Amino acid sequence: MGLAVSKYGFINAKLRARLSKLLSEDFFDSLARAHSLVDVMQLLKNTAYVLLDETYTKTGDLKYTELELFRQEVRLFQEIEQYTKDEVLNLCKALSMRYEVDTLKQTVRLWFDRVFRERSIEDAIGYLYRETIHHDLRIDEILTARDLEQIAEILSATPYGKALTQAIPRITAKGSLFTFEIALDKLYYGNLFAAINDLEASDKKIAERLIGVEIDLANINWIIRFKSMYNLSLDEALQYTLPYGFSINREAMASAYSHDKIGEVFESLIKKHDGFTAMLKDQGGDSHSRLVLIERILEHLMMKEVQRVLVGNPFTVGIILSYFILRKIELHKVMMILNAKKYNINPEEIKNRL
């Protein structure tokens, strides 16, 4: 437990520099307006995403390019880990577990497609990230496993094996991996909050708030989808929500779920932000466009939290977390645009989804 300046001085300066390189709204706008995938790649050439153009020019394969970008992100986090120690290092490791969880989800989804849905997955398996992040996931063994029990056995040396064993009956009964994926998310956040608990008081407060808000937003998103698209019972819906939220607890979610209309559910969950609920009321359109609007509002709320941290004390864990969150959002947007361009989606549609 050293001084905050010595603990965060170097890494936060480094991340601040990287934060300044995040793409602006105007730039996203020009990406959306670009005429083709080739044009988008050319625009990205002069940004931190130069790797995208390099890989695409070499392979012409967008999915492979995405994999290379993922690889770069993992490396970046491993680099950040080199500059941190003790409790901050643990936090970084807990954060980068997200990449491992995502890879595992993708792998098991492919296996599930092949065995349960009898689809051909051979075109997709080459795009899985196979390097070890924290645990050896033995991706190729999972892909060729005969059943879920064997996958659980393959994963037995990792924390994910137990989660899968517990989820097997529900996966089999429901014919869906949703239970397992939620279990993985719970595991990830559980691990993250264990790391947050070891932080110093001021850092802990910031981290709990930022990650808590992220969880709140994920829960709001899920609750609205459970209500509007899956029509799940309250108990089932609550089972799938994540703990550790910052301002929305189970009671609030239960109370919101009792409303009939999506707008009311949403309103009940973000009571503090009157402007947004009014905006949602004014917005017409189908349920899909309402969901898109809700997602944008949630993202905006997250950005507000991040901005709050960025203008505060520069020597806290907030910068690392903010970078992690902002970069995730940015990557998602970039890949969304690239894929949209690949399928010739019109610029207005892309802009609406940004």
Next chain:
Amino acid sequence: MMFTTRMKYLVSVVLDTYTDEVTKKLLKLGVLHFVKVTELSGGLEKKVDKVQLSIPLSRLAEIRKRIESFLSIINVTPKVEEHADIDSLEAVQLEETEKELDAIAGEIQTIRDRQKTIQSEILRLSDINRQVMLFGDLSEGMKNKSTYSFLNMHPGMVSTARLQDFKAAFENVPSVVLTFNEEEGKTYAMVITMKRDDAVANTILDRFGFLEVELTPEMMGNKEGVAENIAAKILKLEKEQTNLSRESNLLIEAKQEQLEKIWKNLRLNELYNSIQSYYSKTTRTVLFSGWVPANMELVISRAIAEATKGKCYLEWQNPDSIERDLHHKVNVPVQLKNAKILSPFQMLVTNFSIPGYGTIDPTPFVAVIYLIMFGLMFADIGQGLVLMVAGFIGFLFRRKIKDGLTELLKLIIFCGGASVVFGALFGSCFGFGWFPALWFDFHGLLGGHVPADSPVKDILSVLLITLYFGIGVIIFGLVLNWINCIREKRWIELFFDRTGFTGTWMYLGGIYVAWFFVNSSFKSFPDSTTLLFLLGIPSLLFYVKSFVEFFHHKKHDPMLRFSVFSPVRFFLDWFVEMLEVFSGYLSNTLSFMRVAGLGIAHTALMIAFFKIANIASNNEVNWIYIVILVIGNIFVILLEGLSAGIQSLRLNYYEFFSKYFRGAGKAYSPVSLRNE
């Protein structure tokens, strides 16, 4: 050169029939910094309309950037020549141009799609490799083949005469064909494919009469053969990908001339429209206005008159008269006109900020002060020459690096020159005393062997030199501020500010008091009358300043009221200002000691490397000695060169500029063919 360029404001009215000619003329001249005519002429908004552009500027810029991005594939950055033929300007065929660009993008996309097909094959081969490596040996793969593996393995025999054709047939399928020994005109082989390619694989196997038989355990253990086979195939495919990537470059190269031609026309149209975007119009006339360097007045007047055949009305105004009419300050654009050789120092100034209009342009002073500081901190003939050579080499290859680095490279050459000069003064070349010092031997001073006739005999004297230099720089900055205040008629500031007469009085007084104190061996201060004169009276004047400023502001703002609390507030302001003056000037002056500090560090580092070299080579001049000194010199050049550059800049920005520089200016930016 000492001050920013004098500017004049032009308001012009021309008949709308001459709009095109006037626009082209103004673009050719490229000296008018446009301002919307409604900006400085109150009440015109309702009387004039905007000129509608045929194509929005943003659209032109978008297409231009698109071409730039295509050309960047082959590392070409298009530019408009300074003397481009504006009369050859053609109307932009937007749809046609976009179609052409879409076609190029489409062709590139087709190449990328072909690359993707190859990439899929590479990935499948990698998958085969990974799957094979999961097995202990290939027979294990054989056992699993019907269940969960992605692979199908076909052990068997094929006619030796048709073996080459058999292998060639599998070239187009992600597969591995391993061949073993021959027996009675047939060759044992193992074909491994992905299950998804079963249909194709089976057809080939049938076509060649492939007979499935069991292989020996030795053959089944040949996992390395699979890896080698796949590695060779992947290498071949990667070469194909590289060739395709080159194909897209060739495609752009083939269209380079056409793209550059379109780009040039677009750029000219963009500049042309950019000028017209500032125009306002009435039913039959077009109005425009802007700032021009005063010496261009006649040239512009003639050009517009020529373009309009004399049917124009031009009104020229000085900034002062506009300010008088408008009753407020006008943000006049600032042009810094320095000799081209000073461009790297102008870059240092503009990186900080643009000086206010009509004030001193510090570029020449920065050049001198920066180089003296750098030289004092990094004095070595040899290392200076290395910097110069590095700068020259970088400059020669500047087209291959970023444009913005050109000025930095020039600065490095200058800094190298300063190092050479100061190296000669201190007699140092790569740390060796090969030349006699023209001033004093810095190395000898630190090493403890100072010649008796040396004008500087100890470290304290070196510190004092830089302190005197700092005092000189600060006083010079204060004098520059007086000049700026007089030119801008900031009389209160000139007399009462901490950087005006009162502040200078106090600073000089402070220096005298400090000098007296040191000279008395830190025992006494000057007598009270002297102290009152040197520090007391200026302190009092600082208090008077609050009253003078208050009554001056009251003239413009009658709402201001003088209350009983005003003197108390003034006292608090005065107290804070006094603290700032004392601590500020003290720290500003002492800050210059870093020049000596860095100079000492530079010399001390070289001495340290000499000691290391002597120890490592047993005091002999051998290769170890030379290698250590070469490494030492490289290390010192990189580390100290960077430190000296940064510290010189810091002293200029914070100690020198803070005395007189008001970065409130707006850069003069005419619409011209020289625009980036």
